[in-house]
Amino acid sequence: MTSSRPLPPIVVAEVGTAHGGDLSRGLELIDAAADAGSDIAKVQVVFAEEILPPEAGLVPLPGGDTPLYEVFRKLERPVDFYAALADRAAARGIGFLASPFGEKSVCLLEEIGVEAWKVASPELNHEPLLERLARTGLPLILSTGVSRMEDIQRALDVIADSVSAAVPPIIILHCLTNYPAPEKEANLRAIPTLAAAFNHPAGLSDHSLHPVLIPALASALGAVMIEKHITLNKEAGGLDDPVALTPEAFTEMTAAVRRFALPEGGRGTAAHLAAVIDELAGEYGRERVEACLGDGVKRLAPSEEAHYRRTNRSIHAVGALKAGTLLTEENTAILRTEKVLRPGLEPRYRSEVYGSRLIRNVASGDGITREDLEPSDVAPEDHKK
Template sequence: MIHTIGKIAVIAEIGTSHGGSMKKARELIDAARDTGADIAKFQIVYAEEILHPDTGFVRLPGGDIRLFDRFKELEAPPSFFREIKEYCDKKGIGFLCSPFGTKSLTELAELNPQWIKIASPELNHLPLLRSASELGIPLILSSGVSRLGDIEQALEMTKKAPERILLHCITSYPAPEDEYNISVLGSLAAVFGVRVGVSDHSLDPVLVPLAAAANGACMIEKHICLSRSDPGLDDPVALPPEQFARMTMELRKAEGRTPEAVLEDLKARYGDAKTSAVLGDGVKRLAESERANYGRTNRSLHYLRSMKAGESIREEDIGILRTEKILTPGLDPEMLERVIGGELVRDVDNGAGVSLADLVRSKR
């Protein structure tokens, strides 16, 4: 029996590119629908669920701004996302959204989504994964800036979910096409027994998506924008409508063809060397462009207030946050229950990453 490529779900990642404007959100939804996407994806952002206020600054055209404040600007009330979902329903395009903590997950669940998307940096946010998996809603998990053990832990934590799709990803903006190691899709599907896809942050609209389609991807996610000159965080690496439409058209043409035929077409267009580089060796590892982000973009434990030696750590004293710019990464979130109730043996600063040395007195 000849194997052919099946139906591929195309996700247009809008994220926060609407900037809080319902008019622009609708324009982006329209663009996603008109370019052939099956799903329009958003993010429910609350800065305190993601970052510590002292995490550092980001450079914008108007000058430096605290990264925390930049995320605060992206916050929107629940009514905003309810209206977005209603508009998606009206336009006949699927609605998908990523939460980043308990508050955003609760608000998202109230919208009765068909799926919930967990972004790559939250793949080790174990309390979030546990809560999401208990809602009875299928999950889509991105696996950028993650090692094989991180993926295994996340899938174990979410096994109560009725279904999970694992998206291979590189957490780099833009992500180099030749680091994608698309052959890993077969390895991930075989090892974990789940359907797989790709969340693609590369600039080329065709190369990674078609390589993924030829390697078993059932889902392709890519950022969409109205223009790469727009002010959204991800707009510089997103696809404008004409490029997104090209990607979708190429994927639809690939459906029903053999993987071998699609790969031969890629080699004819991009050359053997480039295509082979994108396919990689199929061994799951951190991509070169995201290695420096490992431990900083992922979640870790951070103090939410300055504390003195002798104080006992309460649950409200600890945040499961992205470290990002200038703070020091803390313990992995899997250590949270061991940290709560511990007594500090030294003073700690607000925002500092939690360390075992804060809790265990040296024998020297």
């Protein structure tokens, strides 16, 4: 191991919605994040109508099949709730970060005043949201689970095309969108792949269960940021609690991330990584460690393939729409599909969808597909540009 002063990644404690809508619990989670050594506490500002249709039904989550729309409705909170969490983070000397999911949550966070935006993996193709966030000029942190290289490039192009001045600073987070994320699919060598391919710093949003192995390897690979869920109690009933770390485990993770961080300036990178692999292999086994590292080719992981185009955003009907209906921004919405409903056209096609008429009925909540429109109205979905 090199003796150079390490440059540890920024550690983000993903509180998410583990507060359950209770402010006291939320404040306790912010305190736990600070006590565990995180640099930033992060939450999700949820308004159900911005995320998925009411008709989405049950969604398989770590705690079992969940009526997610109804759960999100119960988690909706006013600006004062999030302002109190941000104030507690500031009082504890750590940063505050949040994921918005649409215009309403963006406006709420603007009222509080934030220093950066976190875009969750399913929103990487939510082009109106990306455009809105880019125009604020604030740094963007993009998670890239359930996404391909071309999806990431498309998102970066949308951001660049949305601003007339310099593109805001961007961090790209490698991510595996599965809960829990299988270690053998982690493919951590994709972190330097993403940094090199897109010329932006890269890090990791991790949903694996072990507190040390994946984060430590990511740190040794040069991740500039590592995000992981935190909970007060894995049995507390929160959406992500089963895959989150307790404060004690999060403290262990933070120590490992900083211990195995890439040396200052990246000097001796290969030797440093080899030394970290040897040390972790001695504790966890070389086969397990090498499986976590993967081949570095960014692709959909096997456990993500069934989620592609369903966890991501597409254009959905708001209410039952009859044949002949003129499609507008008011009677459609860009939402996650999940497992029950039919996926619609990707948001990139929205300008062609708006102003088109349906040639058949579309059930409430279902996606608007190419087959629902006159053949000449929308370009084929595999036409990427």
